[in-house]
Amino acid sequence: MMNLNSASAAEGVNAGSYQSSRRSVESSTKDQFEMFLRMLTTQIKNQDPLNPMENTEFAVQLATFSGVEQQVQTNLLLSQLLSDTYGGGLGQYSNWIGREVRTNSPVWFDGASLSLAMDNITNAEGATLVTLNGQGREVQRQILGAVPGEMQWSGRHADGTSLPAGFYSFRIEEQNSDGSYVARDVEAYSRVTGVELTANGPELVLKGGGSARIDQVSALRE
Template sequence: MVDSIVAATASSANATDSDIAKAKLAEDLDSFLTLLVTQLKNQDPLDPMDANEFTSQLVEFAQVEQQIQQNANLEEILQAQQLSNLGSVVSYIGKYAEVISDQMPLENGASKMSYTLFDNASQTQVTVRNESGTVVHYEQGETSAGTHYMEWDGIDGQGVQHPDGIYQITVSATGPDEVPIEVGYTTFGQVQGVRTDNGDAYLELSNGHFVSLDGVLSVAEPPGGDEDLVN
């Protein structure tokens, strides 16, 4: 019984919320002491309990309490670090970010994206689809290996201006034997805000999408601003 109480408390100490772990420790310690007093009252005077047993249990409780306190200290350090990181990321608001994504935002009749061919291609086609999946634009792409940039003004082949929104880019590239070539995508959008989720920071782009910092390749001043690029 006593062993199970200590084991349960040790498990609680691994929780991220140290306050909950402390409350659980106090509850388990109270249960342990109640059990201990009951056992002492009902022990056989001719065969008393071994004091070493419950002393070792008290030592275990003390060790668990120390572990919980260490976890609490680590939580405070992590929270301070997260606030510091968030303060740095806030400076990105208003700037333009290049992010790993095949979702291209069309804003004020302008959009920009890049695609990277991981090998030379025999033919490459770039297809743009709207949010309904309808093809609204396509063009022949570059065939040499490397990164290539594409800009689109939202006008299709019939001269129709499409509204601002999110458009999906698909680049189909094949080699000499019509073997598909791997393609990587990045798009660009203005940073409108920052939010955190479970300690991780995310940039909110003007297209309404959120992207983790791991997916951000660069942040730069808006067009016409300083050429200060933040990697």
């Protein structure tokens, strides 16, 4: 498992390589365009006044010039589009698809156990796991005993019945030494199925159609 900072650093290297390649292609295309323009200008300046370039030949030259200019503009616009999509957005997260992210965003439950991160609990003996459904309503409370850094949440009640399929989020109510309680979110793992570019930047599509912003992710694992 890697944390988000190390994952972002690795993706930054890929983004940097892409940007370098893009600039190289743009520079090469621009150089070819400028060379063509210089050749055409030189040809016109040095043509024989007694035998000037015929109209049809000159028209062909101008058409070629126009075609090259349009190609340059097309390449620049395409490079800009790719830069927006890959250099600073979707591309750097595309290899997250198929992997699991740790997030405080609601995650999909379909009967299979979910992995919950419990590594920040300081007093597990006095902690309660609270489960909320997709509408934010409390649907389950579980008294925790000693738990490792990660626990498997089965989505079952004490009588063995299972919660219905849907989106769930979690929080811990932990008792302090003075008897007071503090509540905080518990992060869960969910598999990434896609990446979308939204008005707020890249957003991960999670199992079951859920979603999570990049700033809602704290870790990444296979």
